[in-house]
Amino acid sequence: MLSTLKFDASPSVSAARLKPLHLLQSTSGIRAPARGAVTRQDGGESATFGAALTHTPTLAERLFEAIADAKVWTSRVAMHLSRDTRDRLFHQLDMLHELDEWAEGDAAVSLDSFKSFVRAILYHAVNSKPALALMPNGNILALWADGRDKLTVEFLPGNRTRWMVQNVTASGPERTTSTTPLERLRDVLQPYNAERWFDGR
Amino acid sequence: MRMTSDSTASIYTSPPIIEATVEIRYPEAVSDAKVKKASDRLKRRYDFTTAEEQLEATLNFTTRSADFVRKGVLLSHRSADQANRVGMTNVSISWTRLAPYEGWEKFISWVGQDLAEVNKAWGVREVSRIGLRYINRIDIPISDDDLFHNEDYISFKLVTGPILDPQNGYQWIIRKEHRDVNLVSVVQSATVEPEIPGTAAFTFDIDVAHDALSGVDVPRKSDDILARLSEIRALKNAIFEAGLTPLAKEKFR
Numbered sequence: 001m002l003s004t005l006k007f008d009a010s011p012s013v014s015a016a017r018l019k020p021l022h023l024l025q026s027t028s029g030i031r032a033p034a035r036g037a038v039t040r041q042d043g044g045e046s047a048t049f050g051a052a053l054t055h056t057p058t059l060a061e062r063l064f065e066a067i068a069d070a071k072v073w074t075s076r077v078a079m080h081l082s083r084d085t086r087d088r089l090f091h092q093l094d095m096l097h098e099l100d101e102w103a104e105g106d107a108a109v110s111l112d113s114f115k116s117f118v119r120a121i122l123y124h125a126v127n128s129k130p131a132l133a134l135m136p137n138g139n140i141l142a143l144w145a146d147g148r149d150k151l152t153v154e155f156l157p158g159n160r161t162r163w164m165v166q167n168v169t170a171s172g173p174e175r176t177t178s179t180t181p182l183e184r185l186r187d188v189l190q191p192y193n194a195e196r197w198f199d200g201r
Numbered sequence: 202m203r204m205t206s207d208s209t210a211s212i213y214t215s216p217p218i219i220e221a222t223v224e225i226r227y228p229e230a231v232s233d234a235k236v237k238k239a240s241d242r243l244k245r246r247y248d249f250t251t252a253e254e255q256l257e258a259t260l261n262f263t264t265r266s267a268d269f270v271r272k273g274v275l276l277s278h279r280s281a282d283q284a285n286r287v288g289m290t291n292v293s294i295s296w297t298r299l300a301p302y303e304g305w306e307k308f309i310s311w312v313g314q315d316l317a318e319v320n321k322a323w324g325v326r327e328v329s330r331i332g333l334r335y336i337n338r339i340d341i342p343i344s345d346d347d348l349f350h351n352e353d354y355i356s357f358k359l360v361t362g363p364i365l366d367p368q369n370g371y372q373w374i375i376r377k378e379h380r381d382v383n384l385v386s387v388v389q390s391a392t393v394e395p396e397i398p399g400t401a402a403f404t405f406d407i408d409v410a411h412d413a414l415s416g417v418d419v420p421r422k423s424d425d426i427l428a429r430l431s432e433i434r435a436l437k438n439a440i441f442e443a444g445l446t447p448l449a450k451e452k453f454r
Contacts, residue, residue: 064249071283075299076338077396079215079453083301090282115396123398159398183398 063097066108066138073111080122089118092132107138112157114140119159120182128200144197148173151189151197161185165192213453217337217405218302222295223312223430226330228413230291231323233274239322240276240289243315247278247287255290287315294319305434309427316423328419331426332410333433335441338393339449340400349401354449355390371403383417384409384436388444405444409437 057065070093078086097108117140120126130142135154144151148168153161156179163185164177178188186194244250255272273291280286284299296312341354348367352358359373372391379386387408395402411429413419420429442450 068279068283072299075284075301076219077340078219078300079217079338080340080397086301087282094281119397 059102060099063099063102063108066111067093067097069111070109070114073115074118077118077122081118085121085127088129096132096134103136106134106136109134109140110138110157113138113155116140116155116157116159116161116182117142120153120155120161120185123183124186124198126198128198130197146196149192151192151194153185155182159183163189165189167192213450215453216302217339217453218335219300219338220297220334220336221302221308222297222332222334223308224293224295224330224332224334225316225328225426226293226332227326228292228329229327230273231326233291235323236274236276236289236291239294239319240278242318242322243278243287246315247285248281249279251277251279253277285311289319309430312430313423313427316426320423325421328421328426329413330410331419331429331433332408333430333437334406334408335437337405337407337441338402339405339445339452340395340397340402341449341452343399343401349392351392351401351403354446355403355405355444356446357388357390357444378415379436382432382436383415384411384433385415386410386436386440388440390444405441407437407440407444409433409440 071090074081074086074089081089093109093114128144130144133141133143135141139157140155142153142155148166150166151163152166153163155161159182160179161182162177162179164175167174167176176192180188186198189197240250253275255275257270257272259268259270261267275288275290277286277288284301286297286299288295288297294316296308296315298308298311302308339354341349341351344350351368351371357373357375359368359371361368370392372389374387374389377386377388378384387410389406390403392401392403411417411419411433420426
């Protein structure tokens with residue numbers, strides 16, 4: 001009878017960080033999370049948990065995991081990025097986390113900030129190649145230059161941005177700064193000719 | 202049942218695959234030393250290796266005591282870009298390719314090369330299950346009416362009638378034995394958090410396996426396993442093609 005399933009239909013393992021459906025749990029083989037279930041046994045209650053034994057991570061391991069998390073998250077949107085863009089971002093991430101040049105107390109890249117940055121690239125179809133820096137709190141800072149004019153955008157968690165434009169005029173340099181949702185970034189930068197930075201001119 | 206053959210499978214230049222996994226399970230556990238031996242053979246192919254010891258704890262609240270049972274090791278290898286990863290335990294080995302997916306030929310060639318190395322360490326073992334799982338993520342624009350018209354993109358869907366339409370989200374899972382080809386499929390789909398502003402997204406997750414519980418022996422030798430994976434892939438492709446609409450597939454071309 002087709003309605004009677006005798007297979008153990010537990011799915012193949014998955015490394016995706018998606019929220020799994022209730023019926024089939026994702027079983028990431030890389031960093032197994034603690035998992036457990038409470039059952040009643042012989043009149044008493046017991047709980048069984050499984051967990052991976054880990055030690056306190058070293059600085060190198062913490063940096064590695066932060067970069068790895070960013071790269072794995074990128075796989076969710078990789079089909080919308082050109083291979084060149086993806087490879088460049090990964091290279092920049094690696095360079096920003098050089099162990100030899102790491103300042104004690106600095107935070108590794110914030111995944112939420114990195115998400116905002118990549119989302120901005122996708123949403124605004126940014127095809128230029130900004131320089132990247134890492135704020136001490138782990139936020140991504142992207143820098144564009146057009147002659148002496150400069151655009152600096154700090155990508156904040158939650159799809160927000162803090163930006164600063166330095167515009168050199170006949171009267172001297174002018175600086176404008178503000179905070180805006182990333183969806184509005186191109187609109188609010190329009191008075192400063194956003195396309196010269198975003199569209200790779 | 203019609204199945205898409207390897208040679209006629211559609212080619213998509215921008216496939217929505219965010220994760221492709223091959224997994225082989227064994228009914229008998231090998232020793233930790235053998236897992237390490239196989240892992241050592243693969244290490245040079247990867248940039249990073251991690252080892253974890255798996256423990257299971259049973260807490261008894263009545264007696265306020267706990268029992269710990271060792272559940273073996275998990276050795277993982279990853280490429281520098283994190284897109285290629287292999288994980289092995291005492292009873293299984295899996296290969297996962299994250300996006301960007303580079304095509305079946307490259308994927309199965311990688312699995313085949315690693316499997317040959319692993320079999321040098323383990324020998325030919327009885328296999329209890331060969332599984333192939335593809336997780337697709339489809340990002341679609343939110344329409345002018347501020348709705349997520351998933352029905353325009355996925356052919357398999359829950360029919361609820363007006364009381365639950367329009368839906369704000371969904372999830373479903375289907376299991377099916379394909380007795381003509383001795384395979385079982387587990388197909389699931391759900392709305393997921395959007396990653397790109399102005400879009401909505403859903404997953405289309407297809408897992409097809411040959412399980413020893415079907416009563417048909419699972420191949421053991423590398424070449425036979427790879428040949429079986431090609432057959433499994435054909436069913437996976439057929440489900441993919443049937444499950445998505447032409448509008449969805451147009452996005453991947």
